[in-house]
Amino acid sequence: xxxxxxxxxxxxxxxxxxxxxxxxxxxxxxxxxxxxxxxxxxxxxxxxxxxxxxxxxxxxxxxxxxxxxxxxxxxxxxxxxxxxxxxxxxxxxxxxxxxxxxxxxxxxxxxxxxxxxxxxxxxxxxxxxxxxxxxxxxxxxxxxxxxxxxxxxxxxxxxxxxxxxxxxxxxxxxx
Numbered sequence: 001x002x003x004x005x006x007x008x009x010x011x012x013x014x015x016x017x018x019x020x021x022x023x024x025x026x027x028x029x030x031x032x033x034x035x036x037x038x039x040x041x042x043x044x045x046x047x048x049x050x051x052x053x054x055x056x057x058x059x060x061x062x063x064x065x066x067x068x069x070x071x072x073x074x075x076x077x078x079x080x081x082x083x084x085x086x087x088x089x090x091x092x093x094x095x096x097x098x099x100x101x102x103x104x105x106x107x108x109x110x111x112x113x114x115x116x117x118x119x120x121x122x123x124x125x126x127x128x129x130x131x132x133x134x135x136x137x138x139x140x141x142x143x144x145x146x147x148x149x150x151x152x153x154x155x156x157x158x159x160x161x162x163x164x165x166x167x168x169x170x171x172x173x174x175x
Contacts, residue, residue, distance in 0.1 A: 022072060025060055026056075036052045048150070050157050051126065052161070054158075056073075057101060058162075059165065095133045099128060100122040101122070107121055114162075115165055119161050120155055123154035123161065124150075
């Protein structure tokens with residue numbers, strides 16, 4: 001086999017592996033979304049969740065690319081929204097997911113933040129995005145009082161997910 005054919009073969013194999021990994025990450029994110037939906041709300045406080053799918057977004061961001069992280073997150077949001085949700089849940093998820101994803105991308109680009117800090121910021125900004133949507137949908141600013149509760153939950157969940165993500169990212173390249 002010539003060198004040119006070997007290079008093309010290697011390139012095709014790597015491209016196939018990346019496509020398979022992307023598909024696997026979307027599937028895992030969908031399963032994690034479903035699992036999270038089965039967990040009752042913490043302390044009977046609406047809107048508080050662990051953010052399990054952030055594991056997948058962070059893995060994509062740190063092991064693949066920014067573009068892959070955004071696409072995997074959007075695909076997951078759309079598929080879960082159409083499968084298990086409704087128009088409002090889709091709207092909340094898209095705004096929260098995009099704001100969270102953009103924040104995590106910018107923090108990673110800055111290069112001075114550990115994956116745990118990136119995760120915490122993503123969790124907080126996801127909650128901010130959801131409150132903004134709720135304020136528009138309900139036509140009230142009074143929901144701002146709820147932000148401190150969601151910030152605390154975003155910090156706690158972000159820490160847990162960040163620590164788990166650190167371990168996933170450490171192990172993923174060896175797969």
